[in-house]
Amino acid sequence: MAGNTSTPGASVAARTLALLGTFDSTHRVLSLSDMAARAGLPLPTAHRLAGELERWGALVRRPDGRYVIGSRLWDLGLLAPIQSGIREVAKPFLHDLYAATTATVHLAIREGTVALYLDRISGKESVPVVSRVGGRLPLTATGVGKVLLAHAPNDIREEVMASLTRITPHTIVNPKLLDEQLRRVHDEGYATTVEEMTLGACSVAVPVRGPDGVVAALGMVVPSISGRLPRIVAALQVAAQGIGRSLGAPTRVGGPPPGGRGVAEP
Template sequence: MAGNTSVPGATVVSRALALLFAFDDAHRRLTLSELARRADLPVPTAHRLVGELVAGGALVRRPTGEYVVARRLWQTGLLAPVETGLREIAAPFMNDLHAATRATVHLAVREGTEVLYLERLSGRASVPVVSTVGSRLPLHATGVGKVLLAHAPEDVVEAALARLARVTPYTITQPGRMREQLERIRHDGYATTVEEMTLGACSVAVPISAGDRVIGALGIVVPSLKRDRARLVAALQVAAQGIGRSVG
């Protein structure tokens, strides 16, 4: 839910934002009633504001009656500094990684207790993954997420460890075991997952640092890490160092 926007005193802007924030990776198409419910608004109010958002180019109404985010709003989102700066700098390094491995390559940052995917490169030979550009996934179940969690403030770590949801049978849900992994990640300089987010998919990821600050994570998803882990870690670290120097 986007918040208690139905209370007296809620501004028109806050109600419109609640409608826009009702969309997420799991809710890309919403009916009017679903929008009203997720934004905590009366249906008549939602109907009026959604009409204005459609007229203003922020939302699009499909022939089915469902609403989706308009391309214009998506283009505006790409202007966010983390999008334009880090994505543009990382692009050539990610292209080189993808060309060399033919695997899915991820660029991500932390947003609260979730990992936000800024970019993804994949091909026909890549392992199927659930991530998409702009999607958010649990920190504890992804390679890039574990890297970001390992370098997050302690309050973020505690909040993440309090909600270790099981995604697959192999997802780590024990706080003590996850803390041990985070310590090892900080020591080794990389993180791995083995079918913890998607069955049949393993990942390895490294931090991207600018100075002494971790600003993102770079990862690769492959069917197995048994043979090529060292090679993939080395390639990721070289790319991450290049990105970090360019940012810094």
């Protein structure tokens, strides 16, 4: 919840930002009264500011009168250097990967303790996919999330490990087991999930490296990875290395993917 901004000294900008700050991953749709209460604003002030934000495109008022974040904020967010740079550089590689596999591919970065999806191309296979551009999903139940968590600072890993949530019957919620898996992800250079985020969907992901280390994760969602893992990892690694070179990452010489040398197409 945003701090109290009802004091006379609070600026218009502070009150406006407080109103926007009432939205988070668990409060995606809010009524005007809820926004006012969470921001610590008088209802008339919240009404006036919400109207201005709606006209500008930062908020959208739904038919039921409640508000959601508008696309104008997402458009601005894409201008942030780390997001716009990686997304634009990665886009042709995502298209190449999709063309070679027809599977759903996506690019994500770590935002605090969640994975933020910067881009996604939907595959032709009938696989349930919950990721969306601009969406956030747990680091612990997604392939890209596990890659990002495996390369995250210790304090982030400790914070995530302290509040593991079961999403499906297959989600790993044992801290010791997850920690062992993350160590393998870090050492082997790829992560997998089997129905941990969504039943009927498996994912594979690899790190994308910049000049100073891992900056993103590149992933693929498929109905099954049985017998396909070496080739999926190989295809992802080729694309990730291409993105990394474009970002100025030093050339890395890696070993073969699991089970063999793999090929470019799964």
